[in-house]
Amino acid sequence: xxxxxxxxxxxxxxxxxxxxxxxxxxxxxxxxxxxxxxxxxxxxxxxxxxxxxxxxxxxxxxxxxxxxxxxxxxxxxxxxxxxxxxxxxxxxxxxxxxxxxxxxxxxxxxxxxxxxxxxxxxxxxxxxxxxxxxxxxxxxxxxxxxxxxxxxxxxxxxxxxxxxxxxxxxxxxxxxxxxxxxxxxxxxxxxxxxxxxxxxxxxxxxxxxxxxxxxxxxxxxxxxxxxxxxxxxxxxxxxxxxxxxxxxxxxxxxxxxxxxxxxxxxxxxxxxxxxxxxxxxxxxxxxxxxxxxxxxx
Amino acid sequence: xxxxxxxxxxxxxxxxxxxxxxxxxxxxxxxxxxxxxxxxxxxxxxxxxxxxxxxxxxxxxxxxxxxxxxxxxxxxxxxxxxxxxxxxxxxxxxxxxxxxxxxxxxxxxxxxxxxxxxxxxxxxxxxxxxxxxxxxxxxxxxxxxxxxxxxxxx
Numbered sequence: 440x441x442x443x444x445x446x447x448x449x450x451x452x453x454x455x456x457x458x459x460x461x462x463x464x465x466x467x468x469x470x471x472x473x474x475x476x477x478x479x480x481x482x483x484x485x486x487x488x489x490x491x492x493x494x495x496x497x498x499x500x501x502x503x504x505x506x507x508x509x510x511x512x513x514x515x516x517x518x519x520x521x522x523x524x525x526x527x528x529x530x531x532x533x534x535x536x537x538x539x540x541x542x543x544x545x546x547x548x549x550x551x552x553x554x555x556x557x558x559x560x561x562x563x564x565x566x567x568x569x570x571x572x573x574x575x576x577x578x579x580x581x582x583x584x585x586x587x588x589x590x591x592x593x594x595x596x597x598x599x600x601x602x603x604x605x606x607x608x609x610x611x612x613x614x615x616x617x618x619x620x621x622x623x624x625x626x627x628x629x630x631x632x633x634x635x636x637x638x639x640x641x642x643x644x645x646x647x648x649x650x651x652x653x654x655x656x657x658x659x660x661x662x663x664x665x666x667x668x669x670x671x672x673x674x675x676x677x678x679x680x681x682x683x684x685x686x687x688x689x690x691x692x693x694x695x696x697x698x699x700x701x702x703x704x705x706x707x708x709x710x711x712x713x714x715x716x717x718x719x720x721x722x723x724x725x726x727x728x729x730x731x732x733x734x735x736x
Numbered sequence: 737x738x739x740x741x742x743x744x745x746x747x748x749x750x751x752x753x754x755x756x757x758x759x760x761x762x763x764x765x766x767x768x769x770x771x772x773x774x775x776x777x778x779x780x781x782x783x784x785x786x787x788x789x790x791x792x793x794x795x796x797x798x799x800x801x802x803x804x805x806x807x808x809x810x811x812x813x814x815x816x817x818x819x820x821x822x823x824x825x826x827x828x829x830x831x832x833x834x835x836x837x838x839x840x841x842x843x844x845x846x847x848x849x850x851x852x853x854x855x856x857x858x859x860x861x862x863x864x865x866x867x868x869x870x871x872x873x874x875x876x877x878x879x880x881x882x883x884x885x886x887x888x889x890x
Contacts, residue, residue: 454739454756454802477800484759484798485779497756501803526792550868551846552783555792556799637867638781 521560573670600669746814835873
């Protein structure tokens with residue numbers, strides 16, 4: 440029984456809190472799978488208590504906030520450090536201006552107490568199919584910068600997710616930051632459905648981003664969470680939306696395609712059938728919402 | 737292997753040698769003497785163990801004790817004293833916003849944060865911000881009333 444194990448202390452491990460990136464990479468080099476990184480810890484602590492992981496050493500990234508923190512806009516790119524918390528995302532004027540869908544998703548993660556410590560980098564590295572930050576980032580065309588001793592590489596957000604709770608990072612690599620094109624013309628929105636409003640995992644989450652000019656959608660993306668082994672770009676919906684007329688009929692068509700793009704399973708949060716239906720309803724709602732906003736004076 | 741931590745607890749510097757495999761919640765309650773910090777669910781759901789970490793409310797059961805090194809922790813003991821309570825603490829007394837009491841220290845920590853950082857928050861926003869503090873006795877209304885009274889008191 441999982442619950443009994445909460446009464447016993449977490450099995451012993453060593454703990455390191457490197458103060459520089461080179462110290463961090465030294466520590467990573469010396470260990471393999473028996474090492475776990477901790478940022479906010481809101482996922483790792485549960486995994487430790489459930490004995491889902493049993494690391495020999497935990498490496499705390501908390502001392503590297505200068506290297507891995509901060510939200511900035513430079514040369515048309517919104518950069519969010521891996522250690523930025525959901526509360527910081529929820530409260531950032533930059534993110535409100537350039538990444539509304541991400542702000543909405545961040546404000547709905549867990550509780551205030553969770554948002555105060557849970558980080559964007561941790562959410563991506565944990566790679567849950569229901570990671571609430573992922574659909575907004577995919578819709579906004581974000582890339583993730585991974586850092587290792589040998590240098591940096593960039594991946595589209597969906598490529599960081601290799602499978603349920605399995606990330607695509609190589610050994611010795613960490614999530615360093617997320618980059619989003621900073622374009623004020625892009626309208627984006629996120630919503631989800633869950634069994635209650637607060638402190639709950641999404642049964643389905645959807646994000647939509649588009650530029651809308653002269654009654655047409657420009658480059659658009661529809662992204663879905665919790666309806667496949669990883670968060671996904673809804674490809675048929677995205678293809679049909681880009682360049683099409685910004686009408687209610689078109690919103691319905693794109694939403695129906697998004698439901699086709701979804702490959703959900705049935706679990707305790709919702710049935711597969713209901714999830715597909717939710718994708719349709721939520722996608723249509725979001726598209727109509729950003730169209731309406733684009734027409735407001 | 738023990739690790740050395742130096743941090744501020746309720747305004748006072750504290751240095752300790754601790755085993756890393758304990759939560760901040762267990763450390764504060766069992767070793768540091770701040771027994772207001774209650775372990776409820778131990779999974780970050782109930783909020784009874786809420787403390788301020790560098791000014792933000794966190795569930796201390798989801799923090800490893802060594803993570804506080806170099807940082808500042810405030811529990812409800814640090815918000816006020818018997819003779820000079822925090823306005824939220826005072827109004828919990830006035831409004832009788834307590835039944836069994838187990839959730840109250842954590843709830844006071846969260847409400848003190850809302851008091852300081854969201855002074856204009858509507859009822860709906862207050863409810864959203866306090867959704868991480870579960871109370872199975874009261875139904876939350878007395879605590880919201882206490883917060884509003886504390887705002888008037890200033």
